[in-house]
Every structure is written in C-alpha cells, then in structure tokens.
Amino acid sequence: AQKVTQAQTEISVVEKEDVTLDCVYETRDTTYYLFWYKQPPSGELVFLIRRNSFDEQNEISGRYSWNFQKSTSSFNFTITASQVVDSAVYFCALNPSGGFKTIFGAGTRLFVKA
C-alpha cells in the first residue's frame, strides 16, 4: 500500500523555538519521490522541496532542513528559529515510481506564537 502518515495533527511553539514535523511513508517501490508543501492561511499550497529515493543527503535551505532516512521510511522537516510567518499547514507527499498520482498526508498544522 502507498501511504503517507503525519502523526502530528497540530503543533504549537513559541517564536524562535525549533520544531520538527514528522512524515512516515509506505511504498514497495524502490524509486519514488517525496515532497513537502506549505499551506499558509491564505490557502494556496506552496512547494518546498522534492527528494528522490536515491538521494539520502539531508538538505538545508535557510531555516528549513529535511532529514530523509530510508531505513525508517521517514522524511522529517525541521524549522529552526521558527517565526510567526511559519504558521501554516504542512503536507508531506509521496509519488511512487510509475504512478501518476501524488499521495498527500493529512497535514500538520503549525502555530507559531509571538
């Protein structure tokens, strides 16, 4: 079965705290792609990152970093020194090889309080 699980429904932090959003996926394919999207209060989903299954290098982009571990089927997202503008719903998604649809997790709502 192809599945994405984001066990954290809501997370609340205070500004400047670090926060990690968990994502666990299931697929039998050896080639697949993982994504993170952000949905701010305005509603539009924004692409953050794509990672293929052969690239286990962690990635850092400013305050954002991603930790991909095939051994645990996880693709976690960390925001360092969170800011109020980071408040949004974050979706992890999986595209299995040969499939034509992207499977989204249920999303994690992040509240960053000033």
Next chain:
Amino acid sequence: DSGVTQTPKHLITATGQRVTLRCSPRSGDLSVYWYQQSLDQGLQFLIQYYNGEERAKGNILERFSAQQFPDLHSELNLSSLELGDSALYFCASSVEGEPYEQYFGPGTRLTVT
C-alpha cells in the same frame, strides 16, 4: 504567486445544480491536476491531464468530470451537487507528468446549500 490561476474564487450554489471550475496552468506546464480539500477527507487527488489527455484518475465521483483544452487550460465540471461536495478545489500544474513538483492555484471554494 505560483502562476496558476483559478476562477471563480468562491462559488455558492444549491443542491442538484451543476458548476464549472476553471484553471489556467503556469506558462509552459503541460500537466494539470485537480484536488479536493475538505475538513474530513483532507487533500484528495481527483484527476490529472497531460497535454490534453487524461492520465490518471483518483477519487473522482462519476458526477464529476474534467477536460483539458488545446490551450492547456482545464475545467472541472461538478453536477448533481450535494452538500458533501462543499470543499476547496485546487488546480495544480507541472512541467510534465509526475513526479515533478506541482504548483498550486489559489483554489475555488465551493459551498453547496
């Protein structure tokens, strides 16, 4: 701004009616995807078109249909509307088919009364 446009932004209609949602992809993108986002179902993939042809179907009801026109814009038709169809409908586009990242439009909020 993702470059994907959707019209209308809001739509209020009655049960049993039919509506058409429109989407224009980013310039150069050949693939269009439709998603439904509701509180209880989350983000559900409905259907994908690539260069005018249907490529993949997800959880799309038979009352719903879509098409992609030669100019690559797409329309999602929802008919015999029910209260449960009230949701946010997103269109997304990508350069080619999966697994490229998708760029989402602002969505159309449909309210069925």
